[in-house]
Amino acid sequence: MKKASGISSEPSAFIMSVLPPVRKDRIISQLPKCFSKGAALHTEDGFHAKVKTACQEQRTGTVGFKISKVIVVGDLAVGKTCLINRFCKDVFDKNYKATIGVDFEMERFEVLGVPFSLQLWDTAGQERFKCIASTYYRGAQAIIIVFDLTDVASLHHTRQWLEDAMKENDPTNVLLFLVGTKKDLISPAQYSANVQDAINVAQEMKAEYWAVSSLSGENVKEFFFRVASLTFEANVLAELEKSNSRRIGDVVKISNTTSNLYATSKKKQPNCCQ
């Protein structure tokens, strides 16, 4: 895993230029299903119609060149590093090696024919490294809050992890995921007895809930495909919104009218055009 030290947390042209090509098994042509309808960011069957049309017509603006930042937080040893390593490298290490500060992995996808990259930031759960790790929280488009399905205290601590991560981020612009790991270590009966508690926490946070196992790989790919798809969808919708407001701004300039409608849209114009 690449060490993050000395590397800016912002996407850079340098990183874009050294990206490997999109792997065949990272091509997403349909919106993957949510894990639980009780705690999902949305339960539509497919991508938003506007997003599908924009992709078909190649009107996705800068999305194809963007790298979206995703941070992974949660208590020590809940399985954050194993989750990322299972998805990115298809490996699992049963020995615990604490993350020191942060690491990151880059994953390239192709969603509805458009290239899309995620930068996955793996942060340290140990208290003594929290200070370094939290300096990398800023600018996240998605936050994955991880807990261990066999350790109920780690579920309770997720609220604090979310609060800390949100201090550095804009709540209206970030997608939240709550992930329970080590599903292989609990019986189906234990799982059923506790799942509602986790779903309640996810609903309270307005997060999408997933339960996974990095040892067996259960739900890991499905989960990251969902993260990539929903982050992509949000990016395209934001891009369309931006281009619509630019178009309204153009009308203001040409017609030079002072009607209420245009007066409102004029506020959206960038300073340089006023």
Ligand SMILES: Nc1nc2c(ncn2[C@@H]2O[C@H](COP(=O)(O)OP(=O)(O)OP(=O)(O)O)[C@@H](O)[C@H]2O)c(=O)[nH]1
């Ligand atoms: N059985 C099982 N063990 C797991 C799973 N995921 C992680 N582990 C084990 O849990 C321990 C901690 O995993 P890590 O991924 O290093 O935990 P972490 O959250 O990154 O820990 P920090 O870096 O200290 O914050 C390791 O011994 C892993 O092998 C899983 O899905 N199933």
Ligand SMILES: [Mg+2]
């Ligand atoms: Mg780790």
